[in-house]
Amino acid sequence: MDRRSFLKLSGVAASASVVGACSRTSQNVISFVEAPNDGANPVDGDWFATTCRECNAGCGVIVRTVNGRAKKIEGNAIHPISRGKACARSQAAVQTVYHPERLTTPMLKGAGGFESIGWDKAVDVISQRFTEAEGKLFYLNNGANDASSGIVNEIFGKMDGFLNVGNSEPGFESLVAGGAALADSPRLPFPDLDHAQFAILFGADIFESGPSPVFWGGSFGECRRGRASVRGRLVYAGSRLSSTAAVCDLWLPVPPGKLGLLALSVAQVVVDIIISRKLALTIPRNALGRWSEVLKDYDPEKVAAQLEMPAEYIHKLAIPFVDESPSVAIAGADVTGHVNGVAALDAVEFLNMLSYEIGREKLRIHERLTPEPNEGLKRRITQALGVDHEAQGYKRMVELVDGMEQGKYSMGIISHTNPVFDTPAGLKFKDAMSKVGFTVAVANFMDETAAEATLVLPDHHWLEGWSVQNPNFVPGVPVLNLQQPVIRPFVDTRSGSDIILAAAAAAKLKTPAASTEEFVQGKVKQFRAEMLGAPAYLGDEEFFRHLLRNGGWWSSEIENEPTPTPPDSVLWEYRDKLKAPEPEFDGAENPFYLHPFQTVHMGRGQGANNGWLQEAPDPITTLMWQFWVEMNPATAAKLGVVEGDMVKISSAHGSITAPVFPYKGIRPDVVAVPIGYGHTNYGKLATGRGENVMTLLGAKQDTDSGAHAWRAQKVKVEKAQGRMKMLRNAHPEGEYKGEVFQL
Amino acid sequence: MASIPSADRCVYCHDYIKADAPEIVKVMDHYNGDKPIEWVKVFDLPDHVWFNHKRHIAKDVPCQKCHGPVETMDVVSRTNEFSMGFCLACHQENEAPTDCWTCHT
Known part of the structure; x- marks a missing residue:
């Protein structure tokens, strides 16, 4: 059609429309009585600062609310841990507030299962039990130091027979104990990745699990892109190429349990370099001599065969560790998951100490700007909100299970943790729990543990309730996170700690406050005098409001004093710590090492009922809504299976079946299974999706810290019946391997 | 076409300013009675005219x-x-x- 005929036709159409539009439309305009505020406009709504409680990292977050509904969670830019970022689990937390399966009423187990009882009756029942228990009770949470734990501690802490336990992240207590001899007190290691030029990650899946993925993610960004002329280089050593390892420059597939040996071998070369180059360190030369003597056994030539890598690779780690100072060594799950975890952590901390001294000699140490460390205040805040980090974890869980078996407890409170699901089969938590006369589960959802409890109390979501939290990160730096209700409760829930307070008051026990909010205010008042940078002109009430607007208190940034060299006595005696015990394995006769791992979405299983998290593709496999087992293609070929074929994995404790996902980033003698799948009672999205790898695990513990050695398990793998379509998004080896882009 | 602000916007000020004026009383009646106001358009163009x-x-x-x-x-x-x-x-x-x-x- 040419232009002329187009215009002619358009003219006909236009005149037709003029004829049709002769009658005027309404001359009235109807306006709203009240302007709608539907949240469609991103500038609408109010932002409130609070603290994310999806894990214990203690990230400060801000929440956008519109019409009393939480719409979006983002990181709080002024918070020292989150630094303005929030992880997938934090952002998906808005889904759990409005989840159709949220518990809405307190339920007491009767002959015919759970029955709804009113809140008044729930308080009566608990208060009666408090009176009868006479202090013989336990409180179990996910390892958080928060208002709830603090309140329980203040009510029952002084009574004989009371136990406050944290079912904290696996390996947490090893991290706290490792390298304690070099630091002035037990605490989490805190290598400065932000300013490092070279980093060795010893099985440290720091961007997907561990103390604070968000913090480490920020550090990684600084290390890689934060400086104009330096691109930080990272090496990952461990038996599986995790999503953390995937962003490193080199992956060394070290056999399970041998990372301590690798660290000592690197240390041997580093000490040799220091001596041969006559680097003038503040370390006394006697100490260097002693270490050199002890480390002789870890010469790369001698241990290369055990580490299954050429000796030159160890030199390739050690030489840049000296030359590209500042360098850091970071240990993580693949270290703490074995029985020799603390010994290996000591070796890694030794490397960090050497790195620090080399950096000091080369004037290359960057003293980062951090909130001022104050170990004493940090510890007092921790104790005011529960128990010390050292007193949490698996060792205490074993003590608890023994106590339950022996009938030491007539009552237990289990708050926001799911030990029936996420503790190893070898611990036999469920059996022990059934021996306690009365257990209360404080939860948002029905789960495997709540189903075993006598009374279930639906708690507020963390966006709806008050709390105060001491994060288990950053080491040494005191932080008092405040959690405030940013929205009104969506369903008829009550704060679990408010119910405990009410029941304790009814049982004539001494309570620290009338409500959780009052307790939180009290803690702010208690520590106010020690809070650096707190405005003195504000009254207590105004100061509390001031902190709520920020999301809590942390000391203002200072330029740190250089870390002092440990005293000579420590340096000289440190040779005793330089050892690499052989790893031990449960089911050692089996051919494959089992490598359970946390994914960034599922965590320890709490993310499994969240549709957003199930829908988010796993960073490595790109699988969604699905469970899998990773094995090397060579192993798969040997077993005669291809992608999607079912295999049976079994140990003395149990067996699971899973579809195979062949993956080159894993040693041929290792099979890796994600944690958090295979719920049996956690709502329709989670229940029956995959199987629970914890049912395969024995109860092996770290020989020093007592942490659960969750990777010290060997298993049998055999082909099973059936196949499953693997719903992956792309090929794990990059999109050029995927079907869409295949040439 | 620009829209007319919602009635609550009028009330922010006119709850105090000239609250007794007869036309304002009408607006308040609409607001209190939750009845939308039907504003009469003084200036209007036919639909086939495009004006900016x-x-x-x-x-x-x-x-x-x-x-x-x-x-x-x-x-x-x-x-x-x-x-x-x-x-x-x-x-x-x-x-x-x-x-x-x-x-x-």
Whole structure:
């Protein structure tokens, strides 16, 4: 059609429309009585600062609310841990507030299962039990130091027979104990990745699990892109190429349990370099001599065969560790998951100490700007909100299970943790729990543990309730996170700690406050005098409001004093710590090492009922809504299976079946299974999706810290019946391997 | 087309300012009774006319040229008939386009 005929036709159409539009439309305009505020406009709504409680990292977050509904969670830019970022689990937390399966009423187990009882009756029942228990009770949470734990501690802490336990992240207590001899007190290691030029990650899946993925993610960004002329280089050593390892420059597939040996071998070369180059360190030369003597056994030539890598690779780690100072060594799950975890952590901390001294000699140490460390205040805040980090974890869980078996407890409170699901089969938590006369589960959802409890109390979501939290990160730096209700409760829930307070008051026990909010205010008042940078002109009430607007208190940034060299006595005696015990394995006769791992979405299983998290593709496999087992293609070929074929994995404790996902980033003698799948009672999205790898695990513990050695398990793998379509998004080896882009 | 603000916007100030004036009382009645106000359009163009304020303001055409002296009116009323001749006269005077498609798109 040419232009002329187009215009002619358009003219006909236009005149037709003029004829049709002769009658005027309404001359009235109807306006709203009240302007709608539907949240469609991103500038609408109010932002409130609070603290994310999806894990214990203690990230400060801000929440956008519109019409009393939480719409979006983002990181709080002024918070020292989150630094303005929030992880997938934090952002998906808005889904759990409005989840159709949220518990809405307190339920007491009767002959015919759970029955709804009113809140008044729930308080009566608990208060009666408090009176009868006479202090013989336990409180179990996910390892958080928060208002709830603090309140329980203040009510029952002084009574004989009371136990406050944290079912904290696996390996947490090893991290706290490792390298304690070099630091002035037990605490989490805190290598400065932000300013490092070279980093060795010893099985440290720091961007997907561990103390604070968000913090480490920020550090990684600084290390890689934060400086104009330096691109930080990272090496990952461990038996599986995790999503953390995937962003490193080199992956060394070290056999399970041998990372301590690798660290000592690197240390041997580093000490040799220091001596041969006559680097003038503040370390006394006697100490260097002693270490050199002890480390002789870890010469790369001698241990290369055990580490299954050429000796030159160890030199390739050690030489840049000296030359590209500042360098850091970071240990993580693949270290703490074995029985020799603390010994290996000591070796890694030794490397960090050497790195620090080399950096000091080369004037290359960057003293980062951090909130001022104050170990004493940090510890007092921790104790005011529960128990010390050292007193949490698996060792205490074993003590608890023994106590339950022996009938030491007539009552237990289990708050926001799911030990029936996420503790190893070898611990036999469920059996022990059934021996306690009365257990209360404080939860948002029905789960495997709540189903075993006598009374279930639906708690507020963390966006709806008050709390105060001491994060288990950053080491040494005191932080008092405040959690405030940013929205009104969506369903008829009550704060679990408010119910405990009410029941304790009814049982004539001494309570620290009338409500959780009052307790939180009290803690702010208690520590106010020690809070650096707190405005003195504000009254207590105004100061509390001031902190709520920020999301809590942390000391203002200072330029740190250089870390002092440990005293000579420590340096000289440190040779005793330089050892690499052989790893031990449960089911050692089996051919494959089992490598359970946390994914960034599922965590320890709490993310499994969240549709957003199930829908988010796993960073490595790109699988969604699905469970899998990773094995090397060579192993798969040997077993005669291809992608999607079912295999049976079994140990003395149990067996699971899973579809195979062949993956080159894993040693041929290792099979890796994600944690958090295979719920049996956690709502329709989670229940029956995959199987629970914890049912395969024995109860092996770290020989020093007592942490659960969750990777010290060997298993049998055999082909099973059936196949499953693997719903992956792309090929794990990059999109050029995927079907869409295949040439 | 610009929309009319919601009635609660009026109430922010008129709850206090001239709250007794008869026209304001009417607005308050609508607000308190949760009844939307049906505003009467004084200036209206047929649907087949496409008009954009932005271009006219950018050319510094005074408001009063079309709307009359609204700053002096207690009750706004139409002083010009919005006919095609009214638009064209001004377009020709200011050498604005007079092509049909300028307005009748």
